[in-house]
Amino acid sequence: MNAIMERWQYFMTMTDVRLLIRHQAANTLSVKMVMSTVAKSRNKERAKENRRLRKEELAYLRSRVTELSRQLHAETKMLPWQEVAHALQSESSTAQETNRALRRDIIRTTVLLECLLALVAGPMARSPETSPFVQASGWKNQAILGIDGEARVASFQWLLSRLFHNTDMAYAQCPNTPSVRIDVNYDNHYISGCRGAQYIVPAPMDQAVRTLDGLIKCDIFFDRDNPTYLYDQELLQTPNFGPSTFHFGPGNGPTYLRGSQVSPSRAVFARCRVNFDAARPGIDQKEQIHHAWLVVEPLSESTSRLLSLDLIAIPTTISSEECALLLVEKLETVNAWTEPERLDALVTCIYNHCVNQEQQASNVFFKWLPFFVEPNEDQWKKVLQQISPSNGA
Known part of the structure; x- marks a missing residue:
């Protein structure tokens, strides 16, 4: 009996296991069927999309083939020879x-x-430059290179920038009180004359500046027997230089470059002699140095200060012809002098020149100062009409 019961229990247990296995197998089969259905649906969608893309690509290719065929069968011809010749x-x-x-x-x-x-x-390049002014503003700063273009403009800029850069050095050479000081010195290389002066001007700074600017223009445009010529006006009348910059001189001699800088606290008028000009190589340029500065500063609302410095330097080795021309002497007389006699004559000539120039410049300035009280750009032209050769202005 016990054996029968044990067998019955074993049979029931095995039946439950078989049912469980059959249930799991049925579930697995159901999942596989669902996944297979989803995969088939996706594959159908992909196939449909691929067929659509292939149709669009085929349509595009057909249109391109049609267009290229039309271009291929179109009539073509060569460019006219006139157009080809014009292009060449x-x-x-x-x-x-x-x-x-x-x-x-x-x-x-x-x-x-x-x-x-x-x-x-040249000889000036080999000469030692012992004077402080000559060293700062010697032969290197007195040449205009280039016939036209950038080289010539750069030369003008260099000359003017060095002149204005040396303004403080020129200022220091002027007397500290209202007076005139003239020094003439020489060494083995140069004879130099330095004329410095200081004046108290009974006029405001702007009036003094207008007077100097007007007299400078009068001096340039004055109708003399030997007229003054203006050079490089198109190059200089630009914002880089300003309206008061002039390159001028007689037609058969050396030229000068003049410029100005004006600010509320100081006005500077500077000038230098040009020893070499590439545009006029045939002109006999003398190896002389000539620089000049005029500085105006305000002292009060009704007074100002004017400082001037004029520097002249000539080599001691100048020729007898140039010495005779400078001294206004006959060549035979100069050739008969000894070296000390010629040196003394040159020193005396430079000293007298400085004295005369200072007297003339100061007299002209204070004479015409009242004519420039009111601002008027054309006032200098009216003054020019009143100047006669006897005035020396």
């Missing part, structure tokens, strides 16, 4: 213009190098 002519003209521009640059550069070689190899 334009390219040839451009190449020729470029070639000419390069040749002009080569010529300008060659001329500039020749000018530099002449300056560096």
Whole structure:
């Protein structure tokens, strides 16, 4: 009996296991069927999308084939020979213009190098520069290089910038009180004359500045027997230089460069002699140094201070012809002098020149000062009409 019961229990247990296995197998089969259905649906969608893309691509390719076929079968012809010739002519003209521009640059550069070689190899380049003014503003600052273009503009900028840079040094050479001081010195290389002066002007600074500016223009435009010529007006009448910058001089002699800087606290008028000009190589330029500064400063609402410095320097080795021309003497007389006699004559000449120039400049300035009370850009022209040769202005 016990054996029968044990067998019955075993049979029931095995039946439950078989049912469990059958249930799990049925569930697994159901999941697989669902997943298979989803996969088939996705595959159908992908296939449908691929067919649509292939149709669009095929339609695009057909349209391109049609367009290219139309272009292929269209009538084509060569460009007219006139158009081809015109295009080639334009390219040839451009190449020729470029070639000419390069040749002009080569010529300008060659001329500039020749000018530099002449300056560096000249006697002034080998002379020691012992004077403090000569050392700061010697032969190097008195040359205008370049016939035109950037080299010439750079030379003007260099000359003016060095002049204004040396304003404080010129200021220090002037007397500390209202007076005039003239010094003439010489060494083994140069004879130099320095004329410094200080004046108290009974007028405000702006009136003194207008007077100086007007008299400078009168001096440039004054109708003499030997008229003054203006050079490089187009280059200088630009914002880089200003309306009061002039390159002027007689037609057969050395030229001068003049410029000004005006501010509420100080006005500076500067001038230098040009010893070499590449645009006029045939002019006999003397190896002389001539710089001048005029400085105006306000003292009060009704007074101002005027300081002037004029520096002249000539080499002691100048030729007899140049010495005779400078001293207004006959060449035979100069040749008969000994070296000390010629040196004394040059020193006396420079001293007298400084004295006369200071008297003349101060007299002219204070004479015409009342005429520039009111601002008027054309006032200097009215003054110019009243100046006669006897005035010496």
